[in-house]
Amino acid sequence: xxxxxxxxxxxxxxxxxxxxxxxxxxxxxxxxxxxxxxxxxxxxxxxxxxxxxxxxxxxxxxxxxxxxxxxxxxxxxxxxxxxxxxxxxxxxxxxxxxxxxxxxxxxxxxxxxxxxxxxxxxxxxxxxxxxxxxxxxxxxxxxxxx
Ligand SMILES: [Zn+2]
Numbered sequence: 760x761x762x763x764x765x766x767x768x769x770x771x772x773x774x775x776x777x778x779x780x781x782x783x784x785x786x787x788x789x790x791x792x793x794x795x796x797x798x799x800x801x802x803x804x805x806x807x808x809x810x811x812x813x814x815x816x817x818x819x820x821x822x823x824x825x826x827x828x829x830x831x832x833x834x835x836x837x838x839x840x841x842x843x844x845x846x847x848x849x850x851x852x853x854x855x856x857x858x859x860x861x862x863x864x865x866x867x868x869x870x871x872x873x874x875x876x877x878x879x880x881x882x883x884x885x886x887x888x889x890x891x892x893x894x895x896x897x898x899x900x901x902x903x904x905x
Pocket of ligand 1 (some may be wrong): 786790791792793794795796
């Protein structure tokens with residue numbers, strides 16, 4: 760059993776890694792909206808180290824999100840995004856726990872899988888890793904969404 764904050768879970772690392780290896784792109788890469796296209800541009804610097812280490816320990820490829828969505832423009836050039844990833848495993852202890860801060864303006868939490876998963880993960884027992892990021896820059900040469 761592994762824990763993340765108050766959450767406790769099991770993770771099938773081998774099956775998670777195998778599934779991610781068979782997926783070509785995350786959902787953000789398959790979406791044409793400007794919110795997703797901007798995220799793909801900033802993705803390599805969008806996640807704090809602690810979140811990248813968490814994903815790595817779970818066998819998740821950080822480039823292959825289950826979904827990313829633009830929430831709001833917080834100020835010119837600064838945007839809030841949310842999104843999630845999945846890993847193969849079971850959530851043994853969950854509840855209305857406070858999200859964990861993994862970087863400045865970046866929080867993550869676990870929950871039972873409820874949102875669309877990547878094709879290769881469908882049908883497997885999944886746990887959902889959700890995040891909210893508040894310091895995402897706008898790099899597209901296009902008007903910023905509000
Ligand atoms: Zn999109």
